[in-house]
Amino acid sequence: MDEKTIKSPQNIVYQKPRLMNDTPMHYCPGCGHSIVHKLVAEILDEMGIEEKTIGVCPVGCAVFAYRYLDIDWIEAAHGRAPACASALKRLWPEHLVFTYQGDGDLACIGTGETIQTLNRGENITVIFINNAIYGMTGGQMAPTTLMGMKTSTCPYGRQADLHGFPLKISDIAATLEGTCYVTRQAVNTVGNIARAKKAIRQAFENSLQGRGSSLVEIVSTCSAGWKMTPVQSNQWLTENMLPYYPLGDLKNIKD
Amino acid sequence: MQKDNDILLLKGNEAIAHAAIRYGYDGFFGYPITPQSEILETLALLKPWETTGMVVLQSESEVASINMIYAGGGSGKCVLTSSSSVGVSLMQEVIPYMAICEVPGLIVSVQRGGPGLGTIQPSQSDYRQATCGGGNGDYRTIVLAPCSVQESCDMVGLAKELMMKWRTPVIILSDGSIGQMMEKCILPPYTPRRTDEEIRRQCPWATNGLGLKDRKPNVMTSLELDQALMEKRNRELQKKYARIQQEEVRAEHYHTEDAETLIVAFGSAARISMGAIDNLRQQGHKVGLLRPVTLWPFPEKEILELASRMKRIVVVELNEGQMLRDVQWASQFRCPIEFIGHSGGVIITPDEISRKISEMGKL
Numbered sequence: 057m058d059e060k061t062i063k064s065p066q067n068i069v070y071q072k073p074r075l076m077n078d079t080p081m082h083y084c085p086g087c088g089h090s091i092v093h094k095l096v097a098e099i100l101d102e103m104g105i106e107e108k109t110i111g112v113c114p115v116g117c118a119v120f121a122y123r124y125l126d127i128d129w130i131e132a133a134h135g136r137a138p139a140c141a142s143a144l145k146r147l148w149p150e151h152l153v154f155t156y157q158g159d160g161d162l163a164c165i166g167t168g169e170t171i172q173t174l175n176r177g178e179n180i181t182v183i184f185i186n187n188a189i190y191g192m193t194g195g196q197m198a199p200t201t202l203m204g205m206k207t208s209t210c211p212y213g214r215q216a217d218l219h220g221f222p223l224k225i226s227d228i229a230a231t232l233e234g235t236c237y238v239t240r241q242a243v244n245t246v247g248n249i250a251r252a253k254k255a256i257r258q259a260f261e262n263s264l265q266g267r268g269s270s271l272v273e274i275v276s277t278c279s280a281g282w283k284m285t286p287v288q289s290n291q292w293l294t295e296n297m298l299p300y301y302p303l304g305d306l307k308n309i310k311d
Numbered sequence: 312m313q314k315d316n317d318i319l320l321l322k323g324n325e326a327i328a329h330a331a332i333r334y335g336y337d338g339f340f341g342y343p344i345t346p347q348s349e350i351l352e353t354l355a356l357l358k359p360w361e362t363t364g365m366v367v368l369q370s371e372s373e374v375a376s377i378n379m380i381y382a383g384g385g386s387g388k389c390v391l392t393s394s395s396s397v398g399v400s401l402m403q404e405v406i407p408y409m410a411i412c413e414v415p416g417l418i419v420s421v422q423r424g425g426p427g428l429g430t431i432q433p434s435q436s437d438y439r440q441a442t443c444g445g446g447n448g449d450y451r452t453i454v455l456a457p458c459s460v461q462e463s464c465d466m467v468g469l470a471k472e473l474m475m476k477w478r479t480p481v482i483i484l485s486d487g488s489i490g491q492m493m494e495k496c497i498l499p500p501y502t503p504r505r506t507d508e509e510i511r512r513q514c515p516w517a518t519n520g521l522g523l524k525d526r527k528p529n530v531m532t533s534l535e536l537d538q539a540l541m542e543k544r545n546r547e548l549q550k551k552y553a554r555i556q557q558e559e560v561r562a563e564h565y566h567t568e569d570a571e572t573l574i575v576a577f578g579s580a581a582r583i584s585m586g587a588i589d590n591l592r593q594q595g596h597k598v599g600l601l602r603p604v605t606l607w608p609f610p611e612k613e614i615l616e617l618a619s620r621m622k623r624i625v626v627v628e629l630n631e632g633q634m635l636r637d638v639q640w641a642s643q644f645r646c647p648i649e650f651i652g653h654s655g656g657v658i659i660t661p662d663e664i665s666r667k668i669s670e671m672g673k674l
Contacts, residue, residue: 107523110386113532122530128518130385131532132378133405139375140382146366147338147388148519169378172371 073097075106079123086286088276089118089185091243095253096156096183097125099260108151110144112137116158117191117278135166138173141180145263152263154181159200160190163225167199170225177234177268181259184226184271187278188297195281199223202300207281222300226273230306236268238306242275242298244290251303267309275301317498323463324490326498327393327419327483328353330467331365335502336417337388338366340379342398345431346487347421350393363504373401377418381405384416384480385531387510387517389471393419395487396437397428403445406480410450411533411544413516413551415474417467418452419483421490424656432656433487433579436630441484442607442637449545451552453481453559454606456577460494468499475513477555484606486629488579488658561604562613566592570599572668573617575638576627577603579658584627586661591668598668606634611641618642623671627664628652 061067076097083090100106106127113121115134122129132140137155145153155162162170162184173180189207190196196209200222204213214222230238237259241252252274259270275297277289284292321329328350331339341351351369359365370376376392383390394402399420409416422437424430439445441454453473457463463485470481505513511521518529535541565585567573576584581602591598601617603610618624623646626635632650639648651667653659 107520109520110518112382119534122528122532126523126528128520128523128529129531130382130518131530131534132382133408136374136378136405139370139378142368142370142375143338143340143366143379143383143390144386146368147383147386147390151520168371169375172375 084280086279088243112140112155114157114161116161138169142178156183159186159198163199174269175232175234179266181263182271184273187276189281191278191281236309237270240273321496323460324349325353326464326496330464332359334468335504338390340376344395344398347395373398377402377405380416384414386519387514391417395421407446407448409480412531413478417470422486430656438633458582556608560608562610563602565600567599571597571622573621574600580627587664590665614641618645621646624648
């Protein structure tokens with residue numbers, strides 16, 4: 057069988073999403089970002105809405121998200137993506153506007169913008185990657201760092217008296233009148249990847265239909281920041297992250 | 312033809328709100344702070360979303376406001392925000408992003424006494440913040456200084472023209488007195504907001520997805536890890552600034568033809584100085600005024616030319632001497648330069664200016 061026959065349409069069972077380009081990713085092996093990027097690209101492609109989509113990048117590991125997905129992006133200042141998205145959606149009410157943020161960006165420096173945007177019920181989607189650490193700056197303590205977890209700025213482990221407690225911001229978001237959909241997902245197994253994709257798709261549809269704010273938290277690994285192999289990271293996520301950040305819908309108001 | 316409701320008695324702040332709707336702005340995003348809250352209040356009352364389709368949103372902070380302007384302008388929309396001194400300080404975070412990403416947007420800064428929370432009375436102590444850039448990096452913003460309610464209104468239109476022409480943030484540097492005082496104002500006719508198709512044609516760089524299938528994706532980012540590329544972007548920006556300095560300087564003269572003493576003042580201080588000049592001229596003093604209308608670009612050449620034929624320059628400001636440095640620099644000290652000012656929200660009177668200039672004696 058020649059190469060052309062092998063690559064014929066009926067034989068293709070999996071391919072790179074059309075909206076994802078060939079730029080080599082800067083993400084570390086085992087990182088969840090690349091998987092979520094791919095899901096977003098697949099969903100936008102399936103929905104066929106790239107001409108009315110605006111993505112808002114964060115400051116953090118996903119700062120370069122705009123390099124990999126061929127849609128229009130605006131790079132926000134640290135934590136301010138929800139403010140940018142609020143304006144974009146109001147000015148372009150027919151568009152899909154989404155932010156893609158990490159825990160430091162969304163749950164620390166940008167907490168104000170996050171809560172206020174969700175509370176206004178802006179018709180946007182927030183994709184929130186929670187890996188409990190500042191990856192881009194080299195592994196410092198995040199608002200979501202677990203108790204006892206060691207980072208470069210809590211080298212002896214997170215302690216309540218010194219550092220306070222890990223923030224469950226999605227739980228807070230679920231209490232806000234403006235949110236219609238708040239869910240916590242993961243991409244550590246094939247099954248979870250499929251569920252995460254379904255969740256992001258639902259969030260995007262909510263945004264287009266004007267149902268209110270949607271927040272999709274993805275509990276993710278940071279093998280470099282956690283100083284583990286990718287396999288160890290996935291195990292650590294299952295054993296430590298998921299008990300504190302359990303998966304599933306925190307809020308899902310249909311219609 | 313003017314209709315009855317096109318001529319109104321308005322506060323400077325209210326005039327800005329009316330002007331934004333009439334000049335076809337797409338959105339206003341702002342947070343309350345004295346003495347500029349009437350801008351947001353007037354917009355809320357006028358409900359332009361029901362007429363022109365203009366968006367009005369009370370943001371959660373000035374930090375959020377400026378990010379909204381950044382994103383809105385980046386997507387090709389014509390947007391504005393407004394605030395006062397401490398609030399404008401918060402906006403400094405993102406004005407540099409707008410400058411380097413070449414995002415159009417209008418920031419109305421209605422100054423009050425500082426530093427810090429200071430007072431709620433009029434001041435001009437944010438001259439340096441506006442003209443030198445309060446944020447990080449090598450950038451400039453066009454700064455327009457109105458001295459009346461009418462000019463506050465007109466400058467909303469001028470700012471729209473300049474920010475779209477040069478793809479740059481523009482600041483209208485008003486103050487508590489211009490913002491709060493009431494004067495007759497002739498409002499402009501309604502300019503329709505641009506359609507999506509017009510935005511697509513005028514702003515091919517904008518991040519709005521329009522026509523994506525026929526073009527490369529647009530990205531608004533200030534991040535550049537390669538320092539050589541960053542320098543290249545900076546140099547391009549500087550070239551644009553040089554052209555703005557060549558083409559956009561605006562200044563107004565008042566009795567400068569035969570003047571021996573020249574007052575240089577902007578905004579409300581210029582307005583007050585005009586009263587002083589009328590008094591002084593009745594007493595036989597040949598005094599004139601140069602009022603910089605654009606504070607950046609600054610009318611350097613005009614000041615040098617005037618300094619060469621004046622016996623004295625007097626800089627009048629509602630601060631401790633901020634534009635003074637720019638006047639000294641521009642004049643190359645070709646004549647003696649004096650300063651009269653008040654700060655912290657204290658307003659100078661025409662009488663005080665007249666008296667102090669009289670006391671300076673003959674040269």
